[in-house]
Amino acid sequence: AQSVTQLGSHVSVSEGALVLLRCNYSSSVPPYLFWYVQYPNQGLQLLLKYTTGATLVKGINGFEAEFKKSETSFHLTKPSAHMSDAAEYFCAVSLGGSQGNLIFGKGTKLSVKP
Amino acid sequence: ETGVTQTPRHLVMGMTNKKSLKCEQHLGHNAMYWYKQSAKKPLELMFVYNFKEQTENNSVPSRFSPECPNSSHLFLHLHTLQPEDSALYLCASSQGVTATDTQYFGPGTRLTVL
Numbered sequence: 251a252q253s254v255t256q257l258g259s260h261v262s263v264s265e266g267a268l269v270l271l272r273c274n275y276s277s278s279v280p281p282y283l284f285w286y287v288q289y290p291n292q293g294l295q296l297l298l299k300y301t302t303g304a305t306l307v308k309g310i311n312g313f314e315a316e317f318k319k320s321e322t323s324f325h326l327t328k329p330s331a332h333m334s335d336a337a338e339y340f341c342a343v344s345l346g347g348s349q350g351n352l353i354f355g356k357g358t359k360l361s362v363k364p
Numbered sequence: 365e366t367g368v369t370q371t372p373r374h375l376v377m378g379m380t381n382k383k384s385l386k387c388e389q390h391l392g393h394n395a396m397y398w399y400k401q402s403a404k405k406p407l408e409l410m411f412v413y414n415f416k417e418q419t420e421n422n423s424v425p426s427r428f429s430p431e432c433p434n435s436s437h438l439f440l441h442l443h444t445l446q447p448e449d450s451a452l453y454l455c456a457s458s459q460g461v462t463a464t465d466t467q468y469f470g471p472g473t474r475l476t477v478l
Contacts, residue, residue, distance in 0.1 A: 254406070282463040293368065293454055293469030294407075301464055340407065344463040351420065352467065354407040 252277045254341050256355035264363045269313075269328040271358050273341030276322060283324040284342040284352065285315055294340060300324065311335070336362045366390055368470035370455050376476045377445065385440040385473045387455030393468075395461045396438040398430060401452040401472070413438060414461050445477045 257272040275281055282301050286294040298309025305317040315326045324341060338359045342352040368389045377383050389396060398410040412420035413432040427449075429441040438455055452472040458465040 259404075286469075291471065293456075293471045294467075295469070296466050299466070342407075350458070350461045350463045350465055351409055351412070352407075356404065356406050 252281070252343050252345065252353045254343050254353055254355035256339075256341050256358050258358055259356065260359045260361070262361040262363060263331045265333055266330050269326070269331045269335065269360065271326040271339050271341075271360065273315075273324045273326065273355060274322055275324065275341070275343045277343055277345070279345055280319075281343045281345065283315075283317060284344070285309065285313070285324075285326050286340045286342060286354075287311075288338045288340065288357075290337070297326070297339075331360075331362045333362050333364065336360055368455055368457055368468050370453075370470040370473050372473060373471065374474045374476075376478065377442070378478050379445060379447070381445075382441070382443045384442065385453055385455075385475075387438040387440075387470055389436055389438075389455075389457035389468070389470075391457055391459075391468060393457040393459050394435050395458045395465070396432060396435070397456040397458075397467065398438065398440055399454040399456065399469075401454055403451075407454070410440075412461065419461065442475075445475075447477050450475055450477045 255274045284299045285297040298307045300307045300317045308314045338357045340357045341355040395414045400408045410424045411430045431439040454472045455470040456467040458467045
C-alpha cells in the first residue's frame with residue numbers, strides 16, 4: 251500500500267532563508283509525486299508534480315523538488331523564503347497511469363519570520 | 365465565477381439536521397471529487413465521479429450521500445451526522461482521472477456538527 255510521510259508538522263524559517271520541506275513515500279510501483287500548497291481559507295493548489303523523466307522538477311513561486319528513488323524521497327525546496335510562502339504544504343503520491351487517486355501526507359505548516 | 369466554487373463556506377448543523385454541500389466547477393472538466401480534511405489527519409478521498417458516474421467510494425458512511433447531476437455540479441447530502449464529522453470538506457475537479465490530470469480544488473466548506 252502507498253503512504254506518504256512528511257517530517258515535521260511545523261517548519262519555521264526566516265525571510266530569505268532556505269526552505270526545505272521533507273517528504274518520504276512508500277510505493278510498490280514507480281510513483282507519481284505531487285506537492286500542493288494551501289493558503290489560509292483556500293483550497294489546495296498544485297505547486298509541482300513528478301511523473302516521469304527529469305528527477306528535478308520546477309514548480310510555481312520558485313519551488314522545486316527532486317525525486318530520489320534510492321531514498322524514496324521527494325523533498326520540496328526554495329532557495330529564499332518570502333513572507334508570502336507562509337502556508338501549509340502537502341505531499342501526495344499516486345500509482346500513476348490510470349490510477350489518479352491521490353494519497354496525501356499530513357501536511358507541513360510553514361511559517362516565515364521577518 | 366472561475367475555477368471551483370463551493371457553497372456554503374461555513375455550515376453549523378445539529379446531529380439530526382439534513383443539509384447539502386454544493387460544488388460547481390467552471391473548468392469544463394469531466395471528473396469531480398469530495399475530500400475530507402480533518403485536523404492533524406491527511407486529506408481523505410471520499411468519492412470520485414467521472415462523467416457523472418461514481419467510480420470511487422472510499423468506505424464512506426451512508427450518512428454522506430453524494431450526487432452528481434452533471435459534470436459541472438457535485439453535491440454532498442448530509443444526514444444524521446456525528447460530531448467527529450466536523451471537518452473541512454473540499455471539492456476538486458480534473459479533466460480525467462489519471463495521474464497526469466491535475467486536480468483543482470475549491471476553497472472548501474467548514475462543517476461543524478454540534
